[in-house]
Amino acid sequence: MIEWFEAWFDEDYALLYSHRDEEEARVAVERALRVAPELQEGPVLDLACGTGRHLEILRRTNPLTFGMDLSKALLGMAPGGLRPWLLRADMRRLPVKVGALHGICLWFTPFGYFSDEENRALMLDLGSRLKRQGVLVMDYLNADLVTRTLEPEDVVERGDVRAQSRRSIEGNRLVKRMVLTHRNSGEMRDVMESIRLYTPGELQEMAVRAGLRLRRVLGTYSGEAFHVDSPRWIGIFEKAW
Ligand SMILES: C[S@@+](CC[C@H](N)C(=O)[O-])C[C@H]1O[C@@H](n2cnc3c(N)ncnc32)[C@H](O)[C@@H]1O
Secondary structure: OOOOHHOOOOOHHHHHOOOOOOHHHHHHHHHHHOOOOOHHOOOOEEEOOOOOHHHHHHHHOOOEEEEEOOOOOHHHHHHHHHHHHEEOOOOHOOOOOOOOOEEEOOOOOOOOOOOHHHHHHHHHHHHHEEEEEEEEEEEOHHHHHHOOOOOOOOEEOOEEEEEEEEEEOOOOOEEEEEHHHHHHHHOOOEEEEEEEOHHHHHHHHHHOOOOEEEEEEEEOOOOOOOOOOEEEEEEEEEEEO
16 A cells, blocks of 8 residues: 555645745754754754755765755656765665764754654654654644644645635644646546644653653744744754764
8 A cells, every 4th residue: 555655745745845945944044053053963864854955964074964855756756966865765764883873963854754653763763863862853744723723625726726725623633635636628636635643742751762862942943932823843852862
């Protein structure tokens, strides 16, 4: 069976999320570098890098930064100069040595895609790949805000694509079901997202088990402190042992 995250992250995703652009990435990376200067040196992984919008900025400061993603389509859309620095792999099987990385970044919610067991195993794995005092940037959603402000339905049109979305909270997951219509060809497809909603406390508890200590929590890409109505929960952790 093909999982939702194997099917969805392609050219249609890139078009519908094109407002998540290079400028947003620049602001986020510049702020993260100030809170976590460890990202400036040594091997750093932009995990689930997509088209490489953060990777390109990170590499201006640290030329040992590399990216990894499962989506052939998104990796194929990355700027040509990034090619030697891109890997295609599943984050559940990281092809990286234990203790090798100075930093790992997960930008724009690539966490919570799997079962609880697999998400927890992934967090442990991320901790193990970091060297002592390495940093993890976990850019995750604000689960409480998402639940309180859920928009059950909307329609978005970008370029040739019309996306009708229905959102619901199913158990402890945010589920978004979309019908995409390519207006020129009339071609239609169904896609979905299903993200486990973790509270900040649950994320921290998982991170502690992975040997990570919370250094700072930001609520926006520009670096405001997290509060209950913040759009993001960006945890910056350091490997404690
Ligand atoms: C919401 S996008 C974020 C992309 C990028 N970080 C950004 O901010 O533009 C999530 C990314 O996770 C990747 N992804 C999903 N499942 C994955 C997996 N099992 N292993 C590696 N990458 C995965 C997708 O292909 C996609 O690029």
